[in-house]
Amino acid sequence: GAVVSQHPSWVICKSGTSVKIECRSLDFQATTMFWYRQFPKQSLMLMATSNEGSKATYEQGVEKDKFLINHASLTLSTLTVTSAHPEDSSFYICSAFTSNTEAFFGQGTRLTVV
Amino acid sequence: DAKTTQPPSMDCAEGRAANLPCNHSTISGNEYVYWYRQIHSQGPQYIIHGLKNNETNEMASLIITEDRKSSTLILPHATLRDTAVYYCIVRVSGGNQGGKLIFGQGTELSVKP
Numbered sequence: 329g330a331v332v333s334q335h336p337s338w339v340i341c342k343s344g345t346s347v348k349i350e351c352r353s354l355d356f357q358a359t360t361m362f363w364y365r366q367f368p369k370q371s372l373m374l375m376a377t378s379n380e381g382s383k384a385t386y387e388q389g390v391e392k393d394k395f396l397i398n399h400a401s402l403t404l405s406t407l408t409v410t411s412a413h414p415e416d417s418s419f420y421i422c423s424a425f426t427s428n429t430e431a432f433f434g435q436g437t438r439l440t441v442v
Numbered sequence: 443d444a445k446t447t448q449p450p451s452m453d454c455a456e457g458r459a460a461n462l463p464c465n466h467s468t469i470s471g472n473e474y475v476y477w478y479r480q481i482h483s484q485g486p487q488y489i490i491h492g493l494k495n496n497e498t499n500e501m502a503s504l505i506i507t508e509d510r511k512s513s514t515l516i517l518p519h520a521t522l523r524d525t526a527v528y529y530c531i532v533r534v535s536g537g538n539q540g541g542k543l544i545f546g547q548g549t550e551l552s553v554k555p
Binding site for chain 2: 332430434
């Protein structure tokens with residue numbers, strides 16, 4: 329099946345710094361990608377929809393200035409967590425749909441802010 | 443908000459069929475039913491999706507009721523590696539321009555020896 333790859337798989341950063349997470353569709357083009365966040369023992373929560381060549385669409389309650397999304401090409405979307413704080417520690421996951429309506433997810437990025 | 447209801451947990455004996463139910467009574471005519479599963483600390487894995495006909499692939503079968511208000515995911519011969527959280531999601535399809543996937547709480551399936 330199609331592959332969506334995230335990098336890094338895990339990252340530890342100091343409070344106040346910024347962290348960039350990459351999401352790539354390896355064998356298909358994705359005009360739209362989705363970013364999710366998942367806290368322990370909880371389900372995935374959609375944060376935003378990333379649109380190639382245009383601004384991302386954020387879900388209610390998600391701070392667009394804190395979670396910067398860039399979708400500069402048909403195979404790459406990035407999520408930057410700015411001025412990270414311990415409460416931003418979470419599992420971040422991206423996904424993209426292929427043209428035949430299947431959505432594939434990245435392996436996730438575990439962010440720990442200390 | 444998620445538009446599906448699933449039991450929070452289920453057990454299944456190894457080698458037996460696992461039948462996971464899902465209610466989606468408010469589903470619209472243009473919404474598909476998708477199933478994903480998530481093994482601990484990994485990204486969700488696509489299993490199967492369908493509109494109104496029953497579907498089968500190498501992983502599972504999807505049975506959708508005639509009124510489309512509920513569906514059942516069937517893992518024909520469950521193994522220990524099928525232990526995971528299973529999510530049933532409805533989505534307006536449209537290729538890669540369709541609607542987003544909104545996750546509910548899912549069903550935690552435990553396959554026991």
